[in-house]
Amino acid sequence: MTKNDLRNRARDLRLQGWTYDRIQAELGCSKSSISLWVRDLPKPAPRYSDEERLGLMNAGLARLRTAQDEERQETKxxxxxxxxxxxxxxxxxxxxALYWAEGTKDKSYSRRESLxxxxxxxxxxxxxLRWLDLLGVARERLRFRVSIHESADVAEAEGFWADLAGVDRAVFRRATLKRHNPGTSRKNVADAYRGCLVIYVTRSAELYRRMEGAWYGIVEAAGARD
Structure with a gap:
């Protein structure tokens, strides 16, 4: 195809509403040449309105997020x-390992050999709780208390945790209420917010020592101790 043939073909395609990218892909010539050949022709009307483009973009993003979420869930x-x-x-x-990460630990300046x-x-x-069952700790040795913001439903929270622990709510000790700070922007305000559950094991000094000893055994076995 001669240069004139390319020029004429590019003009025909532009009049049909083709973009520079499509013409370039079709004819194999540079965009600069296409621009020179068709610069006197009217610019094609947009294929979509601004609202339609926004809708298409949002739909594409929604599909992408759905695919990403499905991939995350499948990995999990x-x-x-x-x-x-x-x-x-x-x-x-x-x-x-769970207790060492989340539980109260003994310190040289504060003896706390209890779980x-x-x-x-x-x-x-x-x-x-399943771990405590494995250790042979009866529910009667456990003391429960809810720590929660004062604006939350304490009774509902205690009922939830009591059901989870398989105990009567009546055994719960008085809840610890966290005072509201107007300067703090809280994120835990959803209906599912039930504060924290505190579980104390009575007569647990020996269990604590076993737990701590086992923890350092794990560290040593992994070759991670200084």
């Missing part, structure tokens, strides 16, 4: 299913 599902059943040993070590954990995640609480 495969990882969850790969765990399988836990042996008692695995549950014990998992509970030790006490506070957390707002129901799954963490459920796993901790």
């Amino acid at each position: 599902r495969l990882a969850r299913e790969s765990v399988g059943a836990l042996s008692d040993r695995e549950l014990f070590l998992t509970g030790v 006490q954990l506070i957390n707002s995640d129901p799954n963490v609480i459920a796993l901790y």
Whole structure:
């Protein structure tokens, strides 16, 4: 195709509403040449209105987010299913690591050789209680208390945690109320907010020592101790 043929073809396509990119892909010539050949022709009317373009963009973003969420959920599902059943040993070590991350620990300046954990995640609480079951700790040795913002529904929160722990709400000690600070922008204000559950194990000095010893055993076995 001669240069004149390319020029004439480019003009025909431009009159049909083709963009520079489409003409370039069709004819294989540079955009600068196309611009020179068709610069006297009227610019094609937009294919979509501003509202339509916005709608198409939002629809595309929605599809992308859906695909990304499905990918995230699939990764989590495969990882969850790969765990399988836990042996008692695995549950014990998992509970030790959980407690060391979230529980109250003994300090040289503050002797606290007892098990006490506070957390707002129901799954963490459920796993901790299962760990205590493995250690042979009866529910009668546990003391429960809710720590929650004063604006929340304390009774509902205590009922939720009591059901999760399999105990009567009447055994709960008086809740610790966190005073409202107007200068703080709280994020935990949804209906699902139930504060934190505090679980204290009575007569647990020996259990605490076993837990701490096992924790450092894990660290040493992993070659992670200084």
